[in-house]
Amino acid sequence: MSQHHPRRRARGSRRRVASALIAAVVGATGLAACGGSASSGAGSDGTLTIALPLKPQSLDPGKNGNGGQNIVQWLSYEPLIRLNSDGSLSPGLATEWGYVGEGNKAFEMKIRTDAEFADGTPVTAESVAATINHYIANPGPLSHFMTGVESAKATDEQTVAVTLNAPNPILPVVFSQSSNWGNVISPAGLADPSKLTTETHGAGAYVLDTAQTVDGDHYTFVPNDNYWNPDAIHWEKVVVRVLPDANAALQALKSGQIQVDMNSQGDIVSQARKAGGVDIAEGPGFVQALFLMDRAGELTEALGDVRVRRALNHAVDRKAIAAALGGDFTPTAQIAPVGTDGHDEALDETYAYDPDLARELLAEAGYADGFEIDALSMSLFQTDTLAQAVASQLEEVGVTVRLKSIGADLNQLIADMATKEYAAVFFNAGTNMFTNALQNFASPASPLNPFASKGEEVIGAFEAMAAAPEEEVPAAAVALNRAVVEQAWFVPLVQTPAYAFARGIGSFGDVGNAGALDVLSWTPAS
The missing domain is CATH 3.40.190.10 (Periplasmic binding protein-like II)
Structure with missing residues (x-):
């Protein structure tokens, strides 16, 4: 020491x-x-x-x-x-x-x-x-x-x-x-x-x-x-x-x-x-996303199929959502914000807006007639507005999102997630990649991971980063983010810098x- x-x-x-x-x-x-x-x-x-x-x-x-x-x-x-x-x-x-x-x-x-x-x-x-x-x-x-x-x-x-x-x-x-x-x-x-x-x-x-x-x-x-x-x-x-x-x-x-x-x-x-x-202070911010918490399809069977999760990513028009929100929002297809160690600009090209491809993937997975998702939202950071826009776009490919907003009560949000009655939640992801992972998908103790997500590709990349020598951490962080994007554990939507005014x-x-x-x-x- x-x-x-x-x-x-x-x-x-x-x-x-x-x-x-x-x-x-x-x-x-x-x-x-x-x-x-x-x-x-x-x-x-x-x-x-x-x-x-x-x-x-x-x-x-x-x-x-x-x-x-x-x-x-x-x-x-x-x-x-x-x-x-x-x-x-x-x-x-x-x-x-x-x-x-x-x-x-x-x-x-x-x-x-x-x-x-x-x-x-x-x-x-x-x-x-x-x-x-x-x-x-x-x-x-x-x-x-x-x-x-x-x-x-x-x-x-x-x-x-x-x-x-x-x-x-x-x-x-x-x-x-x-x-x-x-x-x-x-x-x-x-x-x-x-x-x-x-x-x-x-x-x-x-x-x-x-x-x-x-x-x-x-x-x-x-x-x-x-x-x-x-x-x-x-x-x-x-x-x-x-x-x-x-x-x-x-x-x-x-x-x-x-x-x-x-x-x-x-x-x-x-x-x-x-x-x-x-005075405006600005720094690396956060990504607003649809967290597909039920990644094994325990509650909503369709979400256990990676083709379905990828279809949801292709079904959203991130550019249109960012423009509608206004301000400094920009579209993104990854959960690592700009300025953090897991961010890889190339990953934003993974899921182009393509409703036809989304329908094809859903049909391949056996959901040509669509399915329903129960999801949580909140009033902070325009999340309810974002959730409504996403729900409307997913409806266009046959996926119905039944939304419940908890307003600004985070204790209620945590309590509702713990019931495991909701397959998804609209929330924020940010920070460097290891803490991002612990918070959002890698730890069964996290309120945002009530279904204790498993998956060799993602969890294997997480474990590799946990034990990586210091000089290998940057590459391990990007590899973990890439695994999350490829397995479509989230539907990332927009990001914005963090601000404080004085x-x-x-x-x-x-x-x-x-x-x-x-x-x-x-x-x-x-």
Whole structure:
């Protein structure tokens, strides 16, 4: 395990681990060196106000999902490792980390000795190991990223050893804030986990002010007097507001009601560009797709035939859908977005729009008269609009899609997928290829893979990437993406960059892979 320095590791060959999850914005915090104690901010009272498109699934880091909603943890829980917007990794509570031996099956971290939880309790190797073991014993929406992780143990006062029973090459990201599992919980929080849903028990820069918080509407954070790096605290107060309407959020930004808009969708970016004084951060985004979850035909027999899945891909007019959505949407036939390690431009030519070929493939598979699919959709990111367009196009080749929209309730979406009563779901895919796979089709623990997909071509390519030496990872990532496209496990449709809008913020920075943002680097504009 080599010495780690801020902003150095993860460039070049280590950049492959700078990935996170699906859709929206995944934030990262930097070791900001400017400022000192909390200073006056964009508001007269030194308040930073941030808009989210949906409420967090939970204040408990182990029960929350990914994307912008877990900014409540980014503010209040210090991660072991920080994923930065430039793709690098830097120290959080861990000052050094790395794999031990070969095969990505053993991992060690050195824990800093100058950190305390918000309640004043010292952060120790024992508390870090206890947190990891708590997450293992209490699965949550993102447990699939812990694939292979068996246990954690403090081997001395500073060292935590993580044991795996299967290769997992992305543990630096797993133990970052982007996957939640790097968020270390205090002994008091672990002693009574029920408190984690209403209070924060971390070692982060801020703590939740429960008296100024209304769940589902707004969450208020104040500085943590025990934070190990006080130079990173720039605000007297941080308020996270839930504003589901993207246009309303942009208007709130323009009028000064908020300073950061994380409900910054591709269809309104042109409006933001026209607005004076709005800073726009952009980065690798996400792919919107029809996830054919029932790939073995357990519920909908037709989907077990690759000819049928390929027919569905030929039946959609991606260019027309992208044009109808407007904004910065572009057509794509792969689930790896531009800017990620699995992306291969040639794969976008795999499925030309050809309804006649789609009908021929369906007839060859024995479905000349078509079939029906029960599918889920949601209101965020114009997904319902997208789903209706796809359903109309599939109807033209004889395939009927019965849609159910869950609105903006991700908990309901997860619950509905778990019933295995829906063969498909319209959702987002993104990030570098290994995390993309774990999230979307390779892990039976993922909510997006309720049918526990199997298939020698795809799973074999996934396993090859899991154990690949670092220098072979780029080729393995493309090979995995190619296998997914050839087996047509998805109907990819359109992609858009990730965006975040700001006004009155200094050091706003860029959007990194999977939407990473350097939240603790944000300062009041001078």
